[in-house]
Amino acid sequence: MRHQVLHFENGSWQLPEDFESQAYEVAFVFLDPEIARSTEAFSTLSALMPNTQVIGCTTGGEIANRQAYVGGGFAACLGFDNVSVQVVEADIGAASESAALGEKLAASFTGGDLAGVFIVSDGARVNGSALVEGFRKILGPHASINGGLAGDGDRFGETLVGYRGALAPGKVVAVGFFGSGLRLRTGSFGGWEVFGPMRKITKSDGNTLYQLDNKSALELYKRYLGDEADKLPGSALFYPLQVSNPANPADTVVRTILGIDETTGAMTFAGDMPEGWTAQLMVGETNGLIEGAGKAGLAAAGGSADSFAMLVSCIGRRLLLGQRATEEVRAVVDALGGIAHAGFYSYGEISPNGFQGTCNLHNQTMTVTVFEAA
Template sequence: MKAKTIKGNSLKEIESAFNNAISDGFKPTLAVIFLSVAQDREAICRLLEKHEIDIFGSTTAGEFIDGEIGEESVAMMLLDISHDHYKLVHLETGSSQTLAVAKSIGQQGLETFSNPAFIIASGGISTDGEMIVRGIEEAVGPKVTIFGGLAGDDFKMSGTYVFTNRHYSINGLVVIILDEDKINVKGLASSGWEPVGTVRTITKSEGNVVYTIDDQPALDVVIKYMGINKNLDEWKDVIMNVGSEFPMQIQRENAEPVIRAPLFANKEDRSLVCAGSVPQGSKVRFSLPPDDSVIDKVVDECETVKDKELNEAEAMIMFSCKARHLSLGPMVSEEIDRVKNVWNAPMIGFFSYGEMGKATKGKHEFHNNTCSLVVLSEKK
């Protein structure tokens, strides 16, 4: 497997970079494209389709191939991976539930490879990422390898998309199914947010919608917790702040807490819509954002993965939460560069609205406010 990364701020710049990348005879079979909703994804896809390249694409809330973070730009990774080692799948959610669609993808994985791994991007602002992981697990089993992220839209919160060949506006899922008997698929999901304050109870919720916390409207609770007196007409700013600075941590027995961040609120019933499920009855604590020490933790965990699981990488894909970007600020560029330097391999990534990956002490699951990294190499 060989990988090259390119980036640009327009179709013209991407076309020039692409032509330069293939000028030495490099013939990619698969392109990973992370781009702003402001870009013409159809035109960029047509450029690649002329060369019969498969496309795994997602809109973003910021994209990168190194520590220089793009704004309303395009980042692309070109891979020459064998067609026998992967399958590209896309399904629109339509009237079907996310759980059922994800289970179908898991079944396709098993029909294609005896040991499938999944890299996923999901469109749809209110998609419950937990259902994606659960659906694939129901089909494949609890030890299945899953990495990915929920698409972004430059933090406009109006419409996110994933796309692939000749399908440019998919509100469902696009998936790279990899043959783990042929491809090493390793990685980690790391957060760094620390719990603070008293334990609270989710007293009413349904799926990823939280209605009350300690029998109080959920939006009122987070506004009070933040110590502000915001007019509810400014609810979007409130959610932006609580999502990036004070996400909820669901407490679990015999497992690390899992973070859930609100994506937006309903002013009428003052509920919160999160990126993943928050079961009724859950015990939660709010969080404090990490300081620069969290970067050292992420890098140390990457070094552990390198030493114990995969010493050499040929490609790296990062799904990093937009809330993490807002909280860490300029330090997030340092995190990206330092993680890339652990393996010194081509890397692409984007800022997402939810992440899938493997915690250091757990299985592959859905996260918020997390940096999820997947590292790939062909088995020799």
């Protein structure tokens, strides 16, 4: 397996003298939103690597060189033997289209022996859990589906995704890896703690929550946040919700608010908030999050020294950790044995559930996908 991490610095990509673009089948580009909008970083790399499938997105922060960055630009270039790469893409206009779009994209892949899929999706218009459900419906419940939702820093505005030519809002790109030459190892973990009463979701519509215990969910949430309520939706990053299936308590996911509507009382999340499930507030502290990141790395560890790790963590974790965000990156990389890596901070992480094994959308987790030559 071949890999190279490139750095966009001082207006250009820093290419090593021995860089051979034809050595790589796919490149994932992670760009700070300002860099993506004010430079030609994405299209320039696409032109430099005409024989490579180049996929990119804006972020809530970038990961490379054992560090967490804000305002950076990196590209993870990957090359394989006995592996074929297929890329499919589509536009999405509204969250209600997510499940059907996932099915459409998954059905576009051809051939057998699928090692795994890595998705890079718009982070503002999509219902991430419905998107993944669409992929699962076509590829099967145990397919390795990984990736993340693009970010727009801590602004929660427009996010950009692209394939080859240009970055644009409302795009979903999925990369399928086929063949016997690749094995994927995965891990995901949060490190947040639940607190307060467990409440029942009594009114919701997809990824929009209206009521908990037949009361306004927004008003309940504001009551817990106190003075922080005036800073919504940004302050919600520090107080996510753990959502659980009462029929199977081990089936839990973490959800973070992406937006609120004061008029209707609606709270929009990155993934589904199913009626009948329970929701409980969570809170994090830095040591717990760093320890959780290390556990995600341990779950994916065991690969060879020339493996490559893709790290996708949550914007909420970066904001809470602040200057200590680099510590969670190093906890993961150390657990993986120091292998090469890159990644980004997202608006939602796609990875197998650590307990059930099926893939889903997560919030507030560190997720790890290790690409290893089989």
